[in-house]
Amino acid sequence: MRPEPKLGVLLINLGTPDAPRVPEVRRYLREFLSDPRVLDIGAVGRWLLLNLVILPFRPARSAAAYRTVWGPDGSPLLHHSRRLTEALRVAMPDVDVELAMRYGEPSLQRGLDALRARGCDRIVAVPLYPQYAASSTGSTVEALYRAAGEPWNTPFLTIVPPFYDHPAFIDALARVGAPVLEDFRPDHVLFSFHGLPERQVKKSDPSGAHCLARPDCCDSIGVNNRNCYRAHCVATATALRDRLGLARDTTSIGFQSRLGRTPWIRPFTDVELVELARRGVRRLAVFCPAFVADCLETLEEIGIRAAESFKAAGGEDLRLVPCLNDHPVWVAALATIIRESAPHPRALPVLTDRPAPPLSA
Numbered sequence: 001m002r003p004e005p006k007l008g009v010l011l012i013n014l015g016t017p018d019a020p021r022v023p024e025v026r027r028y029l030r031e032f033l034s035d036p037r038v039l040d041i042g043a044v045g046r047w048l049l050l051n052l053v054i055l056p057f058r059p060a061r062s063a064a065a066y067r068t069v070w071g072p073d074g075s076p077l078l079h080h081s082r083r084l085t086e087a088l089r090v091a092m093p094d095v096d097v098e099l100a101m102r103y104g105e106p107s108l109q110r111g112l113d114a115l116r117a118r119g120c121d122r123i124v125a126v127p128l129y130p131q132y133a134a135s136s137t138g139s140t141v142e143a144l145y146r147a148a149g150e151p152w153n154t155p156f157l158t159i160v161p162p163f164y165d166h167p168a169f170i171d172a173l174a175r176v177g178a179p180v181l182e183d184f185r186p187d188h189v190l191f192s193f194h195g196l197p198e199r200q201v202k203k204s205d206p207s208g209a210h211c212l213a214r215p216d217c218c219d220s221i222g223v224n225n226r227n228c229y230r231a232h233c234v235a236t237a238t239a240l241r242d243r244l245g246l247a248r249d250t251t252s253i254g255f256q257s258r259l260g261r262t263p264w265i266r267p268f269t270d271v272e273l274v275e276l277a278r279r280g281v282r283r284l285a286v287f288c289p290a291f292v293a294d295c296l297e298t299l300e301e302i303g304i305r306a307a308e309s310f311k312a313a314g315g316e317d318l319r320l321v322p323c324l325n326d327h328p329v330w331v332a333a334l335a336t337i338i339r340e341s342a343p344h345p346r347a348l349p350v351l352t353d354r355p356a357p358p359l360s361a
């Protein structure tokens with residue numbers, strides 16, 4: 001008799017340095033920014049940019065930033081991802097759950113090996129990026145296929161697609177955010193997403209004529225922008241705004257975390273913050289819905305630096321809404337998203353249960 005297929009779940013996040021020190025941050029940035037999906041320029045240009053411009057200077061600045069958010073359990077991104085993994089194990093006792101990172105440790109290979117060692121031959125992989133970008137989701141999917149293809153007996157993969165407008169994800173964001181808004185009483189809410197070079201958004205458009213070709217290109221999702229990161233972010237922000245019952249003119253969108261001189265998608269969070277303060281906004285709440293786990297980009301860039309510049313521009317207070325982290329509503333939502341994508345565990349046995357028709361029929 002064919003054994004029951006055993007399902008494993010692999011949660012995958014971006015990765016983070018091993019320590020908030022210059023050598024560890026340099027090693028992390030080297031691996032991350034050597035990825036041709038992240039710095040998507042020619043190999044020679046990437047090598048020059050990385051080795052002559054970025055790696056001599058950025059690691060010291062970034063290590064100092066990491067030190068401001070590093071906790072007793074290490075990097076916040078890894079800490080929250082581990083706690084989410086633990087919570088999902090409890091919520092889904094019938095499957096094995098492992099954590100892996102696209103860059104650094106625990107590696108994709110390590111996560112896949114751990115699932116294989118426990119006999120999982122079917123794996124549901126969850127890139128923990130709600131919105132699709134070729135430099136985050138795409139890079140993870142490519143590396144995952146490569147790693148999964150290494151062993152002689154390959155596992156069978158299902159990959160959870162971007163969940164930027166999944167009702168369970170939006171509901172979890174709203175349930176985590178609502179008590180913060182209730183307590184803080186902001187007069188404006190900003191949805192701040194990780195930024196992306198404009199070039200990468202344009203490359204996601206198969207027609208080459210839709211994305212960033214007109215101001216309303218992200219207002220709805222169709223054939224040409226179905227992989228557009230910016231359109232996915234707009235869809236998340238719109239759904240969350242509606243779910244929270246916020247008026248359109250009391251919310252805005254921004255894109256944070258730019259790198260280099262190439263044009264990045266707009267509006268920019270750091271510019272928007274100052275503009276809002278100048279327009280009279282005093283109490284600003286900021287959601288970061290591109291990140292499911294709090295990390296350097298939420299805690300330091302928004303929670304510390306953005307709060308300072310908002311106040312310097314005349315604002316009274318900025319409150320960072322925590323990411324979903326291991327909140328029970330997110331754990332339940334993630335279990336729903338995974339179960340919806342999982343191959344039906346009885347799919348093959350059900351077929352073999354049926355008596356075969358006679359050969360002569």
Ligand SMILES: C=CC1=C(C)c2cc3[nH]c(cc4nc(cc5[nH]c(cc1n2)c(C)c5CCC(=O)O)C(CCC(=O)O)=C4C)c(C)c3C=C
Nearest residue numbers: 014015016017038062077133135136194259290295296297
């Ligand atoms: C939300 C998804 C992410 C996308 C898309 C993304 C694209 C992207 N990022 C960089 C450069 C950097 N990002 C850095 C940190 C970082 N980025 C994401 C997520 C996305 N990046 C996360 C979750 C984090 C935090 C990691 C942590 O350890 O907490 C960094 C490192 C920090 C720093 O030095 O500023 C860089 C660099 C590019 C160039 C890019 C798309 C082209």
Ligand SMILES: [Fe+2]
Nearest residue numbers: 194195257297
């Ligand atoms: Fe990033």
Ligand SMILES: [Fe+2]
Nearest residue numbers: 211212217218
């Ligand atoms: Fe667009």
